[in-house]
Amino acid sequence: FGPGAQFPYAPGRKYTPCDAPKERLFALRDWLGFDRNVIVQATCHGSDNRALLDALKASNGKARGVATVDRKVTDAELREMHAAGVRGTRFNFLKRLADFTPREVLLEIANRVAPLGWHVVVYFEAQDLPELYDFFTALPTVVVVDHMGRPDVSKPVDGPEFGLFLQMMREHENIWSKVSCPERLSVTGPKALNGEQNAYRDVVPFARRLVEGFPERVLWGTDWPHPNLKDHMPDDGLLVDYIPHIAATAELQQKLLVDNPNRLYWS
Numbered sequence: 069f070g071p072g073a074q075f076p077y078a079p080g081r082k083y084t085p086c087d088a089p090k091e092r093l094f095a096l097r098d099w100l101g102f103d104r105n106v107i108v109q110a111t112c113h114g115s116d117n118r119a120l121l122d123a124l125k126a127s128n129g130k131a132r133g134v135a136t137v138d139r140k141v142t143d144a145e146l147r148e149m150h151a152a153g154v155r156g157t158r159f160n161f162l163k164r165l166a167d168f169t170p171r172e173v174l175l176e177i178a179n180r181v182a183p184l185g186w187h188v189v190v191y192f193e194a195q196d197l198p199e200l201y202d203f204f205t206a207l208p209t210v211v212v213v214d215h216m217g218r219p220d221v222s223k224p225v226d227g228p229e230f231g232l233f234l235q236m237m238r239e240h241e242n243i244w245s246k247v248s249c250p251e252r253l254s255v256t257g258p259k260a261l262n263g264e265q266n267a268y269r270d271v272v273p274f275a276r277r278l279v280e281g282f283p284e285r286v287l288w289g290t291d292w293p294h295p296n297l298k299d300h301m302p303d304d305g306l307l308v309d310y311i312p313h314i315a316a317t318a319e320l321q322q323k324l325l326v327d328n329p330n331r332l333y334w335s
Contacts, residue, residue, distance in 0.1 A: 069110055069293065070119060078114030082165050085112055088293035090123035096292055097130075100308055102325075106289065106333060108189065109136040109158060111165045117149065124153040132333040134158050134189050137181075139173050150184050155333050156212065157181055161192040161200060165296075171203050182208045187244075187332065194219045194229050201236060210242050210332065212287065215249040216274055222255045225273040237282050244285040244332070247275040247314055247324070251294065251302040259299075260306035267302075267310055275314035283323045287332070288315075 070077065070087040077084055097105045105127075109120050117135045124133050134156040135149055159174050160166035178188050187210035192200055194217050204211055217233045224230075237243050250268035251260060260267035279286050288311065290304050315321045 069112060069295070075113065075116070075119035075122070077112045078116060080167070081112040081114065083112060083296055085110070085293070085295045090119075090126055093123065093292065094127070094130075096290075096304060100290075100304060104130045104132075104329070104334070106132050106134065106329065108134040110295065111136070111160055112295070115141075117154075120154070121149065121152050127153070129153075136160075137177060138169075139176055141177075141180075143180075146181065146184060150186075154186070156187040156189055158189040158191065161190065161196060165191075175203075175207070178207050178209055187212055189214060191215070192217065194233070197229075197232055197236070201232070204243070205236065205240050207242075210244060211240075212244045212246060212332075214246055215252060215291075216245055216247060216278060218253065219274050221253050221270045221274055225277055230274060230277075234277065234281070237278070237285070241285075244287060244328075245278050245282070246287045246289060247278055248287070248289045249291045250275070250310060251297065251300070251307075252291075260302040260310065261300060262303075264306060265309055266313070267306055269313075272313050276316070279315045279320055279324060283320055284328060286324055287328055288324050 069085045071089050072087055093105065093107070107120055107123055109117055113119055115136045115138045120133050120135060124131050131153060133154040135154045137157050157177060188207055189212045190204060191214040197217060219230045219233065237245060250271035253271050254268040256270045258264050258267055258269070290307050292304055294301055311321060315324045
């Protein structure tokens with residue numbers, strides 16, 4: 069995010085984050101022991117992707133990006149973003165974070181980025197999936213669902229709400245899922261703080277169901293710098309320690325952390 073003095077936040081933003089410049093991101097990536105990272109355009113920057121593109125150009129090929137674009141974007145701008153390392157665009161359906169955009173506009177954008185090999189990232193609440201299901205499954209690209217579709221983890225993992233998401237994954241091979249952000253989904257914790265090695269146990273069954281059921285179509289990330297968290301700021305090192313709880317074997321970890329992101333972002 070930002071720095072705001074260099075890359076101003078969008079006038080119509082729903083929140084104003086603390087600055088989280090590229091140097092801090094790259095330092096965290098290296099400290100956690102990862103070779104590469106993906107940067108997702110934040111809603112606080114709207115469709116002004118300058119901060120994202122600046123970070124990608126400074127990454128020495130170690131980063132890829134997911135941009136936010138509107139229908140006014142030109143083909144030349146899309147090609148420029150692709151050359152910088154952008155490989156997807158994001159559609160946000162959380163009313164508290166983004167204004168409504170007609171679906172025909174979003175479909176138009178998806179059709180324009182599809183020839184570049186880009187994917188579409190979608191962010192929504194679990195209770196809205198029945199309304200959005202047909203739209204998601206009609207998109208002409210790979211579709212990556214943010215944070216497992218934000219399931220209510222106080223409900224059964226075998227219940228109808230998460231079951232609909234599993235059905236979408238099962239019946240549509242272009243649907244992928246991030247098994248990220250347990251800190252946003254957890255109800256009972258424990259939190260990833262103070263050396264806790266068994267954090268977010270209530271989220272684990274949902275993530276494991278996806279990792280084990282669809283091992284070639286899952287992704288993981290820290291979600292740093294964790295904007296809009298009201299309760300606590302998780303320890304990113306402990307979020308890495310969470311991975312073996314949701315991907316219990318070396319083979320599953322290899323797919324989650326190496327093979328899948330390489331295929332989607334670097335192939």
